[in-house]
Amino acid sequence: MTASLAGPDVAPALSVRGVRHAYGAVPVLQGVDLDVRSGEVVGVVGPNGAGKTTLVDVLTGAVTLQEGRVVLGGDDVSRVRGAVRTRHGLARTHQVPRPFTGMTVFENVLVGATAGGVDRATGYDRAARALVATRMTALANRPAGALGLLDRKRLELARALALQPRVLLLDEVAGGLTDAETDDLVDLVGTLSGQGLAVVWIEHLVHVLVRAATRLVCLAEGTVIADGPPDEVIASPRVQQAYYGGPGS
Amino acid sequence: MRLLDAVVQGCLLGGQYALFAAGLSLVFGVLKVVNLAHGDLGILAAFAAIGLAAGAGLPLALAVGVVLVGMLAVGAALHAGLLARTTGALPQISMIATFGLSVVIGNTLQEVFSADPRALDLGSFGTAGVTVGGISVGLLPAAVLAVAVAALTGLHLVLTRTAFGRRVRATADDPATAALVGVDARRTYLVVTALAVGLAGLAGIAYAASSLVTPLAGPSRLIFAFEAVVIGGLGSLWGTLVGAVVLGVAQSVGSVVDPSSGVLAGHLVFLAVLATRPAGLLARTRVRA
Numbered sequence: 001m002t003a004s005l006a007g008p009d010v011a012p013a014l015s016v017r018g019v020r021h022a023y024g025a026v027p028v029l030q031g032v033d034l035d036v037r038s039g040e041v042v043g044v045v046g047p048n049g050a051g052k053t054t055l056v057d058v059l060t061g062a063v064t065l066q067e068g069r070v071v072l073g074g075d076d077v078s079r080v081r082g083a084v085r086t087r088h089g090l091a092r093t094h095q096v097p098r099p100f101t102g103m104t105v106f107e108n109v110l111v112g113a114t115a116g117g118v119d120r121a122t123g124y125d126r127a128a129r130a131l132v133a134t135r136m137t138a139l140a141n142r143p144a145g146a147l148g149l150l151d152r153k154r155l156e157l158a159r160a161l162a163l164q165p166r167v168l169l170l171d172e173v174a175g176g177l178t179d180a181e182t183d184d185l186v187d188l189v190g191t192l193s194g195q196g197l198a199v200v201w202i203e204h205l206v207h208v209l210v211r212a213a214t215r216l217v218c219l220a221e222g223t224v225i226a227d228g229p230p231d232e233v234i235a236s237p238r239v240q241q242a243y244y245g246g247p248g249s
Numbered sequence: 250m251r252l253l254d255a256v257v258q259g260c261l262l263g264g265q266y267a268l269f270a271a272g273l274s275l276v277f278g279v280l281k282v283v284n285l286a287h288g289d290l291g292i293l294a295a296f297a298a299i300g301l302a303a304g305a306g307l308p309l310a311l312a313v314g315v316v317l318v319g320m321l322a323v324g325a326a327l328h329a330g331l332l333a334r335t336t337g338a339l340p341q342i343s344m345i346a347t348f349g350l351s352v353v354i355g356n357t358l359q360e361v362f363s364a365d366p367r368a369l370d371l372g373s374f375g376t377a378g379v380t381v382g383g384i385s386v387g388l389l390p391a392a393v394l395a396v397a398v399a400a401l402t403g404l405h406l407v408l409t410r411t412a413f414g415r416r417v418r419a420t421a422d423d424p425a426t427a428a429l430v431g432v433d434a435r436r437t438y439l440v441v442t443a444l445a446v447g448l449a450g451l452a453g454i455a456y457a458a459s460s461l462v463t464p465l466a467g468p469s470r471l472i473f474a475f476e477a478v479v480i481g482g483l484g485s486l487w488g489t490l491v492g493a494v495v496l497g498v499a500q501s502v503g504s505v506v507d508p509s510s511g512v513l514a515g516h517l518v519f520l521a522v523l524a525t526r527p528a529g530l531l532a533r534t535r536v537r538a
């Protein structure tokens with residue numbers, strides 16, 4: 001089923017089909033379809049209440065899927081618990097970083113790197129490479145609880161990368177960063193996607209995504225109202241209307 | 250000299266309390282559950298060992314081995330059957346559930362073994378001792394203290410040096426985030442509970458080897474373990490050892506002052522620590538650290 005939807009090349013790294021979700025009687029997602037391929041950076045934007053956070057929760061398994069399907073690298077994970085989805089290649093960062101504060105930076109990264117039956121040498125190697133990629137090696141032995149905001153965000157990223165994901169979910173990762181720090185982040189994400197990682201980046205700072213994303217998806221009132229190159233999506237009348245109101249379709 | 254002797258005996262007694270307290274501290278530190286049946290689980294192990302050794306005639310070492318393995322299974326069952334169903338709910342729910350289990354274990358043991366006090370017979374080793382500088386040191390209490398230190402050291406090394414230990418600390422810190430980096434929190438909790446109940450079993454057997462036990466002795470063991478954990482600092486393994494020794498010394502020295510006031514002296518030291526250092530004497534070296 002997935003293959004027919006995925007097109008002629010390869011199955012998308014992430015495929016979301018017909019996802020609906022409601023909190024009680026309030027519908028939040030009303031039929032979301034989304035494909036993300038290896039090497040793509042897909043930015044997800046949308047006004048407050050568009051359903052971005054719920055989409056993250058559906059993808060990570062934080063909420064139980066009510067309707068639709070989530071497929072990771074060809075595996076239907078719709079009914080798979082969140083803890084197990086990492087084994088299907090999904091990793092995420094949190095909007096508010098949540099390091100294990102009682103552990104060192106390296107230990108934080110090792111938890112994921114050595115989970116799921118990975119042998120010690122491989123796990124340590126993955127953890128070390130994740131720290132190099134995020135330029136955290138100098139802080140490896142610091143207690144994670146003592147880090148500042150930027151370093152906490154980088155640690156989140158390192159911890160996610162150590163899982164060697166195929167799909168990386170970035171949740172509002174640019175908030176609170178300076179321009180220079182944001183440039184760093186955009187570069188890093190570009191490098192990672194160049195290595196074949198599929199990135200889904202949910203962000204309210206649209207200008208960051210316009211630079212970082214290869215594709216932009218706009219959610220409004222629980223559905224995808226635009227999907228395409230960032231400039232075109234931003235310029236689209238439907239997107240303008242969703243953000244700024246006024247007359248429209 | 251009597252005072253020095255009391256301090257030495259108190260330190261040795263602390264070994265037994267530390268064994269009881271280690272599992273209690275571990276489960277509290279990781280699952281945030283106060284297992285009120287912890288003492289009774291130790292007494293269950295003690296009676297099981299007595300039953301197998303004295304009743305069924307098994308060699309002592311085999312009986313103890315069988316019981317310890319059995320207690321790991323009991324711990325796993327305790328988590329799967331009770332704690333897993335009550336985590337996420339109010340903490341009081343798991344406390345009430347383990348309180349119920351405590352009552353069930355105590356009364357079942359009384360039904361099966363009667364209320365008569367019993368002991369695990371270790372033969373001559375149970376009463377052997379050496380005299381050092383005029384102070385007599387029993388080999389058994391010294392062995393119990395050594396086992397307690399070894400158990401706490403082993404636990405510390407597992408928590409700080411192994412991948413399993415990192416998973417335990419990550420889960421203790423933030424189970425939801427641990428799950429997102431691939432840690433199965435339920436499995437971690439299950440293994441931790443099994444280890445803690447295994448330690449309770451070891452403590453119960455050490456207790457039954459050192460003195461007479463009755464089926465309803467669990468709650469008093471729980472109180473001493475609880476006091477040791479609080480004196481040392483909640484969730485701190487080395488604190489647990491220090492707290493257990495402080496409690497043992499307080500009880501032992503108290504008995505020298507007035508033979509019937511030993512336990513009272515322990516309670517008073519506990520209250521004094523709670524009033525002046527509510528976080529415990531070694532509040533810094535946490536299980537999570």
